[in-house]
Amino acid sequence: MICKKCKNSGSVTVRKEHMYCDNCFMLNINHKFRSCIGKNKILSSNDNVLVCLTGGKSSTVLLDLIFNGLSQDSHKKLRMVPFFLHITGLGEKENDITVAELIIKQCQSYNFNVYIVNICEYYFQRNNTLPSVNSVTDVHNWTELNSNTNLKSILGKMTSTSSNDIEMKIKHDIFIRAAKQLKCDFIFTAETTTTLAVNLLSNLAIGRGSQVQDDIGFFDNRDENIKILRPMKDITEEELHHYIRIKNLIEISVDTIRGNSLQSVIKTFVTDLQENFPATVSTVCKTADKIGSVDKNTNRCKFCKSNLPEKSDKITAIDATIFSRTVSNGQPPIANRNTGAEEQEDIKMSLFPFIDNYFCYCCSKNYLEAGLHDSNFFEISGSKNL
Ligand SMILES: [Zn+2]
Ligand SMILES: [Zn+2]
Known part of the structure; x- marks a missing residue:
């Protein structure tokens, strides 16, 4: 010893x-x-x-x-x-x-x-x-x-x-x-x-x-x-x-x-x-x-100030979630392409509000959850101009 x-x-x-x-x-x-x-x-x-x-x-x-x-x-x-x-x-x-x-x-x-x-x-x-x-x-x-x-x-x-x-x-x-x-x-x-x-x-x-x-x-x-x-x-x-x-x-x-x-x-x-x-x-x-950061975008999440991901054509987990939602709604995708895209956007907004433009994935989820209890919460917290 x-x-x-x-x-x-x-x-x-x-x-x-x-x-x-x-x-x-x-x-x-x-x-x-x-x-x-x-x-x-x-x-x-x-x-x-x-x-x-x-x-x-x-x-x-x-x-x-x-x-x-x-x-x-x-x-x-x-x-x-x-x-x-x-x-x-x-x-x-x-x-x-x-x-x-x-x-x-x-x-x-x-x-x-x-x-x-x-x-x-x-x-x-x-x-x-x-x-x-x-x-x-x-x-x-x-x-x-x-x-x-x-x-x-x-x-x-x-x-x-x-x-x-x-x-x-x-x-x-x-x-x-x-x-x-x-x-x-x-x-x-x-x-x-x-x-x-x-x-x-x-x-x-x-x-x-x-x-x-x-x-x-x-x-x-x-x-x-x-x-x-x-x-x-x-x-x-x-x-x-x-x-x-x-x-x-x-x-x-x-x-x-x-x-x-x-x-x-x-x-x-x-x-x-x-x-x-x-x-x-x-x-x-x-x-x-x-592990280096892959996101070199200069846009930052309004809440946590992290870099937001750059727009990409790759299918992400978020697209998969939106697809599941469409499938479980039991309706076939609408034939008209423009309306289809809008519908996709609506679903995305209801599941992941302001994602990629204002919030990162996790902050968008938090925003959705906090909004259920107090819609002013994130507005107060520095994300006023949504
Ligand atoms: Zn010693
Ligand atoms: Zn964030």
């Missing part, structure tokens, strides 16, 4: 085979974090970076890694100016307050400030102030102000799979807007190898396969000016667990994935996989890294 690096006695086993002492383990994690940022050569010296915090394991470790990096002496110093953001407002109120309080305490212990925004208020009302909240009393006052639960009730009526998807896209939008306000050209989010594997498989399952590169790679390039980076992508859930134990950090369980959804089933699958076949999860992510 000796450390594979320094040959002293080991204390941490990673992936059931590698033994480290606490010290070498921490050096290794710091190295993974720094080399992920370094080798991608995107950040330059003293860039403003917005760091998104959730209070969960990976967010807690990210905060600690940034603090460590900033406190190194000159040649090893992490050269960036961090701004911290926490998004709240979709959970049970008591729980939201507990999480916000923990994040404030975490930031205070490193002497950082944190901005906290309520998702409903900031997203719907286009409220452009970012409150910097630094005391527990502030949190209580500020949650009293935010009684707008419109978003929460709409998401509550939709299927869990769609709500999970929409929530993620809305948060993404808020990250970008907050970064613009705070003059940050970069955003750090805390996805680990494990979360990225879940996101990859979920993307494939819900029809966002063509967006895998932006959603899973080191950086998300959908915004022209602001890049979302994922510096924790080479760190696994298991490693977070050891890191938190060794440094005695306090975190809170913040699973935002709603149960009974494709995403929650996939998460259980990936967690089991990680447990029993530890090397498989990182292989899943490495495969994702190699």
